[in-house]
Amino acid sequence: xxxxxxxxxxxxxxxxxxxxxxxxxxxxxxxxxxxxxxxxxxxxxxxxxxxxxxxxxxxxxxxxxxxxxxxxxxxxxxxxxxxxxxxxxxxxxxxxxxxxxxxxxxxxxxxxxxxxxxxxxxxxxxxxxxxxxxxxxxxxxxxxxxxxxxxxxxxxxxxxxxxxxxxxxxxxxxxxxxxxxxxxxxxxxxxxxxxxxxxxxxxxxxxxxxxxxxxxxxxxxxxxxxxxxxxxxxxxxxxxxxxxxxxxxxxxxxxxxxxxxxxxxxxxxxxxxxxxxxxxxxxxxxxxxxxxxxxxxxxxxxxxxxxxxxxxxxxxxxxxxxxxxxxxxxxxxxxxxxxxxxxxxxxxxxxxxxxxxxxxxxxxxxxxxxxxxxxxxxxxxxxxxxxxxxxxxxxxxxxxxxxxxxxxxxxxxxxxxxxxxxxxx
Numbered sequence: 001x002x003x004x005x006x007x008x009x010x011x012x013x014x015x016x017x018x019x020x021x022x023x024x025x026x027x028x029x030x031x032x033x034x035x036x037x038x039x040x041x042x043x044x045x046x047x048x049x050x051x052x053x054x055x056x057x058x059x060x061x062x063x064x065x066x067x068x069x070x071x072x073x074x075x076x077x078x079x080x081x082x083x084x085x086x087x088x089x090x091x092x093x094x095x096x097x098x099x100x101x102x103x104x105x106x107x108x109x110x111x112x113x114x115x116x117x118x119x120x121x122x123x124x125x126x127x128x129x130x131x132x133x134x135x136x137x138x139x140x141x142x143x144x145x146x147x148x149x150x151x152x153x154x155x156x157x158x159x160x161x162x163x164x165x166x167x168x169x170x171x172x173x174x175x176x177x178x179x180x181x182x183x184x185x186x187x188x189x190x191x192x193x194x195x196x197x198x199x200x201x202x203x204x205x206x207x208x209x210x211x212x213x214x215x216x217x218x219x220x221x222x223x224x225x226x227x228x229x230x231x232x233x234x235x236x237x238x239x240x241x242x243x244x245x246x247x248x249x250x251x252x253x254x255x256x257x258x259x260x261x262x263x264x265x266x267x268x269x270x271x272x273x274x275x276x277x278x279x280x281x282x283x284x285x286x287x288x289x290x291x292x293x294x295x296x297x298x299x300x301x302x303x304x305x306x307x308x309x310x311x312x313x314x315x316x317x318x319x320x321x322x323x324x325x326x327x328x329x330x331x332x333x334x335x336x337x338x339x340x341x342x343x344x345x346x347x348x349x350x351x352x353x354x355x356x357x358x359x360x361x362x363x364x365x366x367x368x369x370x371x372x373x374x375x376x377x378x379x380x381x382x383x384x385x386x387x388x389x390x391x392x393x394x395x396x397x398x399x400x401x402x403x404x405x406x407x408x409x410x411x412x413x414x415x416x417x418x419x420x421x422x423x424x425x
Contacts, residue, residue: 015191018156019164026053038147039157042138045146046159051137056162059135062106062128065367071108072371075175076100076183078216079209080109083185086205088112096189096198099125101141103181105132116189123163125188136160140168140186148172148181150203155191167194171206176214177245185209217247224249224286227328231289238276238292241284244378249287260290268382282323283381285330305395307383309344311337311409312402321383330379334411335359335372341409342416344399349390358416 017033024031025043035043046053062070071077080100087098088111097112097120107129110117120126124136133142137159144151150171156164170186187202221243228241228250238254246262254276261274266281266288273279273290282289306322317337320329332340342350342358350358352366352373359369377384383392391397402408408421 015155015164018154022053022156022159022164035157038143038151039138039153042133042143042146043159045133046137049134051134051159053137053159054161056124056160057135058124059130061126064128067106067108067128069367069370070102070106072367073374074102074108074183075213076102076108076173076209079173079212082209082212083205084111086208087185087187087202090201091187091189094189094195095193096187099131099141099186099188100183101131101145101186102183103145105130105135105142105145105184107131107141108183113189119190120188123166137163139163140170140188141184144170144172144184144186145181148174150199150206152199154194165191167191167198169199169202171199171203173206173209173213176210177217177243177247217243220286221247221249224284227285227330228287228289231284231328235291240290241287242290243287254292262288262290266381283321283379283383285321285328285379288381305383305392307391307395307397308400309337309340309398310400311341312400314402314407314410317409319380321380334409336376337409338412338414338417339369339372339376341399342414343384343389343391344397345420347391347397349385349388351388355389359414361415 021031021033021035025035025040034040051057083098083100091098091112095113095116097110097116099107100109101107107125107127110120110125110127125131130136131139131141133139133146136142138153139158140151140153143153150169152167152169154167158164158166166188167190168186168188170184172184173182174180175182185202185206187198224241224243232239232241232250232252235252238252240251240254240260241249242260242262243249244266246260248256248258248260251257257275260276263271268282270293271279271281276290276292278293280291280293282291308320308322310318310320317332318329319332319340320327338359339355342355352369353363355369356365357363373386373389383395384390385392405421409417412418
């Protein structure tokens with residue numbers, strides 16, 4: 001009988017056997033049962049890196065603001081409903097908790113059975129904690145992040161002795177656009193709650209989350225395709241509309257390629273791309289227009305970029321960008337309409353604290369401002385600078401205001417907007 005089968009039948013006995021295996025391995029002595037390869041390889045990494053198996057070392061917790069910032073910026077926030085629906089109801093009944101950590105192993109979300117949450121606090125398994133393998137040893141968060149596959153860690157398979165009363169099953173979640181690790185979802189609980197099917201359950205929910213991210217990516221390419229169609233229709237030569245990772249939404253004058261290699265941090269201007277040679281790169285809503293310079297049918301059109309912020313229609317605010325290759329528009333959310341209006345009225349720029357004061361009357365709410373500006377930059381890209389936040393200097397910016405000053409963003413309670421309404425002639 002292998003260890004997972006023994007644990008399913010007699011968890012206490014399995015835990016005792018694993019304790020003996022772990023003690024023998026750390027002492028350099030032969031054991032009656034070899035650890036599973038994934039666990040033995042992890043233990044070897046821990047021994048090489050100097051993790052103390054007898055003392056539980058803790059890195060400092062992230063501040064509440066830093067946890068909030070990472071949550072706002074993490075793509076995992078978009079699949080939390082999938083993870084909750086797939087894991088929480090069963091986890092609560094089975095006396096487990098669900099933990100979602102980022103790619104660094106920092107715990108960003110933690111939900112489930114309240115008594116188990118309290119026990120987790122005693123282990124330092126709390127919000128903002130670092131559960132990377134190099135910090136706390138073999139575990140269901142850090143080890144799946146290292147090996148990039150689902151791993152269950154039972155009892156004394158944990159390298160640090162104080163974790164041996166727990167069983168954890170974690171699966172990595174990767175970004176379908178670029179294969180980058182986004183984080184790990186883990187289900188943990190007291191060792192007596194271990195079930196051999198837990199790992200397959202957690203892995204299936206992680207794959208479902210990746211599928212949802214893939215679906216969202218395809219939807220974003222559809223939106224980019226709609227923006228790019230009229231622009232590409234006016235161009236000669238080879239050109240493509242791609243997202244920030246180079247995935248292609250539409251092409252003209254060239255065979256379709258699913259992906260075009262972009263610089264790591266794209267920016268407007270001329271760049272040499274491996275498949276197209278010298279190209280002009282220009283922002284589009286949700287991506288980039290890439291145009292071959294060498295074989296264009298006509299010279300690249302000139303002219304400065306013009307950005308028009310239209311606030312005249314209630315609840316239908318938009319930003320339109322016009323450049324040499326054409327124009328495109330993006331409809332704005334109420335918050336983004338506020339932020340872009342404030343930047344348009346402060347061409348010298350505003351810091352995150354300044355925008356927080358303008359929008360919330362509280363200069364301390366910089367985490368929320370940075371998260372929102374990060375979303376704005378997804379479609380305005382190179383037309384926005386930061387430190388401080390501002391429109392780029394070579395763009396002409398125009399704001400179209402409603403005829404009635406009281407119609408200026410009527411939903412808004414932002415102090416700066418309210419002041420501007422009151423002071424309008």
